[in-house]
Amino acid sequence: MEEGRIWAQILTAVFLGICGAADFKSKRIRRPVPLIFAAGMLLFHILLRDADWISLFGGILVGLGLLAAARLTGEAIGYGDGLTVAACGAAVGFAQTFCVFALAVCLAAVWSAILLLFKKAGRKDAIPFVPFLFAAQICVMAGVLRQSGFGN
Numbered sequence: 397m398e399e400g401r402i403w404a405q406i407l408t409a410v411f412l413g414i415c416g417a418a419d420f421k422s423k424r425i426r427r428p429v430p431l432i433f434a435a436g437m438l439l440f441h442i443l444l445r446d447a448d449w450i451s452l453f454g455g456i457l458v459g460l461g462l463l464a465a466a467r468l469t470g471e472a473i474g475y476g477d478g479l480t481v482a483a484c485g486a487a488v489g490f491a492q493t494f495c496v497f498a499l500a501v502c503l504a505a506v507w508s509a510i511l512l513l514f515k516k517a518g519r520k521d522a523i524p525f526v527p528f529l530f531a532a533q534i535c536v537m538a539g540v541l542r543q544s545g546f547g548n
Contacts, residue, residue, distance in 0.1 A: 400444040402544075404437065405537045408487040409530070415480055416530035423524050425476025430483035437487040448489060455485020455493035462497075477525045484529070492536055499532035500525065 411433050415425055434456070441447035459482020466475050485493040504525060511517035 398446055400440070400446045402541065404440070404487045405540060407437065407440075408484055409533050409537055411483065411487075412480070412526060412530040412533050416524070416527040419476070419524035419526035423522060425474070425480055425526060427476060427479060430476070430479035434483040434486035437483070440487075451489035451491065452486055454490030455488060456482045458485050458490065458493045458497055459483065473525065477529075480526055480529065484533070492540065496529060496532045496536050499535060500528040503528045503531055 415429060418429075419425055438447075438452070441452065459478050459480070462473060462478030462481050463475060464478075466473050466478050481493060481497055484496060488496075504523065507528070508517070508523060511521075511523070512519070517523070
């Protein structure tokens, strides 16, 4: 794995950690933060000349799909979540963004089931989603780095 891609993994994890903490605390993401991160990561890829632009824009489309879902569901999933996923797509591309999103949905579903089981939340209660994106990014990043032989 190229050094630039390793840094993209690490920067994405740091970004999701910061946004996840904010989402957990206030249940909202400040919209400029993902936009600034996405622009920075696109510039990062331009400067390193390592971009697979089709994959990066595919990753952004995953987040734009969430923005459409937010609009259609009256923000059952927040606009900040969609922007955050789009920003991740700008950093790590389609395949990883899709994997991280899918794993985050599974983690959130398990956590929601636990909350419902122990009557700590109801069906209509909102939970912050970005902390699950962070946890999923850490899991996927560990697999990607291990597969690339990082640290050997």
